[in-house]
Amino acid sequence: MTARRLAPIASLFLAASLAACNPSGAKSESDSKPSAPAAASASGTPADGASAAPGAPAGGSDLSLAEAIAKIPSGTEDRTGYERDSFRLWVDADKDGCDTRKEVLIAEAVKAPEQGARCALSGGEWLSYYDEVTVTAATKLDIDHVVPLAEAWDSGASKWDAERREQYANDLTADRSLVAVTAKTNRSKADRDPAEWLPPAASAQCTYGADWVGTKLRWKLTADAKERAALEQLAKNCADTVVKYEVAP
Numbered sequence: 001m002t003a004r005r006l007a008p009i010a011s012l013f014l015a016a017s018l019a020a021c022n023p024s025g026a027k028s029e030s031d032s033k034p035s036a037p038a039a040a041s042a043s044g045t046p047a048d049g050a051s052a053a054p055g056a057p058a059g060g061s062d063l064s065l066a067e068a069i070a071k072i073p074s075g076t077e078d079r080t081g082y083e084r085d086s087f088r089l090w091v092d093a094d095k096d097g098c099d100t101r102k103e104v105l106i107a108e109a110v111k112a113p114e115q116g117a118r119c120a121l122s123g124g125e126w127l128s129y130y131d132e133v134t135v136t137a138a139t140k141l142d143i144d145h146v147v148p149l150a151e152a153w154d155s156g157a158s159k160w161d162a163e164r165r166e167q168y169a170n171d172l173t174a175d176r177s178l179v180a181v182t183a184k185t186n187r188s189k190a191d192r193d194p195a196e197w198l199p200p201a202a203s204a205q206c207t208y209g210a211d212w213v214g215t216k217l218r219w220k221l222t223a224d225a226k227e228r229a230a231l232e233q234l235a236k237n238c239a240d241t242v243v244k245y246e247v248a249p
Helices: 007-018 065-071 100-108 149-154 162-169 183-189 202-218 225-235
Strands: 126-128 133-135 141-145 178-182
Touching (some): 065 225, 100 141, 126 178, 141 183, 149 162, 178 183
Antiparallel strands (some): 141 178
């Protein structure tokens, strides 16, 4: 197990999450990890004063969402040369028999699944925080890169070597980079940024904003003007949301 694995406290974490933060293309098991939903306003938008979203490893920065957005470097997006295969997915970096997908599923389970040979998972229960749906079959979950692979490519990863892109695609060191969510929401999101897509559950939106911004800062990725404007608008409804991150080694 990697340091990111939180299986022993997963149910406590998710229970706290539910009381905490407030606020079209298809991809399978791909681009996007749960965080802290909270009460939404009657209008369906995140209520002002949403609580802090859990963040990346200890030692990172504690910033308001607005402050964190301001720290993302500006840039223009360029998808020239992008291929999904440029990012090697679901490796077993620690050679424990469980690849990245399985590690995330184990860490985020509300009810732990049983592990069989070659890390085959059966049973278990998960909360997909994007849409507040409880899932009892791992096969119905995708592992989403909070900042999609194509978006990462557009905003800086195109300049990385293959090893760096593999590290990004399998980032188990940070709690907020990868999330197990329903296939439906992951595929509705596809490779869109917050200017084009936010989680359908209003209670998830502040957390999602914090996860997105923390991931961009962790990997020193840029934001274009539309993306930044959308994040700044979101931050107005997430005054108490805290962003935690550690720059990737």
